[in-house]
Amino acid sequence: MSKPVVAIVGRPNVGKSTLFNVLAGEMISIVKDTPGVTRDRIYADVSWLDQDFTLIDTGGIEPESSDIILSQMREQAQIAIDTADVIIFITDVRQGLVDADSKVADMLRRARKPVILAVNKVDNFDKFMPDVYEFYNLGIGDPNPVSASSRLGIGDLLDAVVSYFPEKTEEEEEDERPRVAIVGKPNVGKSSIINKLLGENRVIVSDIAGTTRDAIDTEIVHDGREYVFIDTAGLRRKSKIKEELERYSIIRTVTAVERADVVLMVIDAVEGVTEQDAKIAGIAHERGKGVIIVVNKWDAIEKNDKTMREYEGKIRNVLSYMPYAEIMYISAKTGQRIHKLFEMIDMVIENQSLRIATGVLNEIMTEAVAMQQPPSDKGKRLKLYYITQVSVKPPTFVIFVNDKELMHFSYTRYLENKIREAFGFRGTSLKFFIRERKEKEK
Known part of the structure; x- marks a missing residue:
């Protein structure tokens, strides 16, 4: 069963990060970094009562002018709508209701995802309640008065959030199919790998109904065993800002990795292993998933008898915090070693589930x-x-x-x-x- 994902959306300076840090506990600010994993504080694991979820801060760049603020907020809201199960929309009681809030509320309302409206900076409930009621005008349900800095109303806010989590159904508990997430930077060939696997196994691709995420789940049967491949390549959003896009793809990766048993970390053989690869692989490492590093486009590399050893040295060096990861060299284009992926996935899943007396x-x-x-x-x-x-x-x-x-x-x-x-x-x-x-x- 994968954990629900909750995203925080809101204008600059309404207290997104403060709320994020409070919900994440103090943990986040003093997180011990895994060597080699640089950390943009985008996500955190949160437990409330008996529910665990992943909290995502969609924030990022704080723009200057108000029209840029609106377009940024729309971008953030879109990220939240695409990846989250529940959205916390945070506003500021002292600035009151502003135009950007209403426009984003319209977007969120149309998305038909549960939205919890948090009105922040309510340090004194008696004094500010009349101002809180004004936020009913957004038309997205009851405003929850909170003060992130004084930690008031946080419990009620979390109660509201977890009330939208799906009940664990029998069906989900019993879905024993291996889940494999294919992650990596854009254009490393994630989709071609899935297409090649599909081509070899001739399965009708079905987008499994009821997945809220936009990661596309593909069922593939190989040697009579069913696998679910989670592909994050589904969406290519045009974004003007490179950092936003990178942040966006990392959020997408977190949600895909969260749902997987094994992660295929795809690297472009020609480009070699990069800093961003290390960041993405770090997410799988932190989440304790099985990891297979898949070097794609291996057919495009000039080789001699030392090539593979030297290449492995480079990968191990950049991803030094995960020496246990398996490495495979494939080509989705020529189909080289692609069928070997299943053997490797089976082996890693077996090791993930191994119990020792x-x-x-x-x-x-x-x-x-x-x-x-x-x-x-x-x-x-x-x-x-x-x-x-x-x-x-x-x-x-x-x-x-x-x-x-x-x-x-x-x-x-x-x-x-x-x-x-x-x-x-x-x-x-x-x-x-x-x-x-x-x-x-x-």
């Missing part, structure tokens, strides 16, 4: 500790008591230790490598949580 894990850990002593600090040595796997997709482990502070990142990485040596886990990230247990609890 606790006894076996502890044997590996004991052996690893014997081979390389855990770090110590000021005479205190790290002790590892116990390891167990708590979930899959991605495989997630909890390690109980005497002192969390002593468990350095590098030692966790060392244990991860030992576990990978034993079980492979090719193509999937592993997550580790470190928990403290005092000596006396043991």
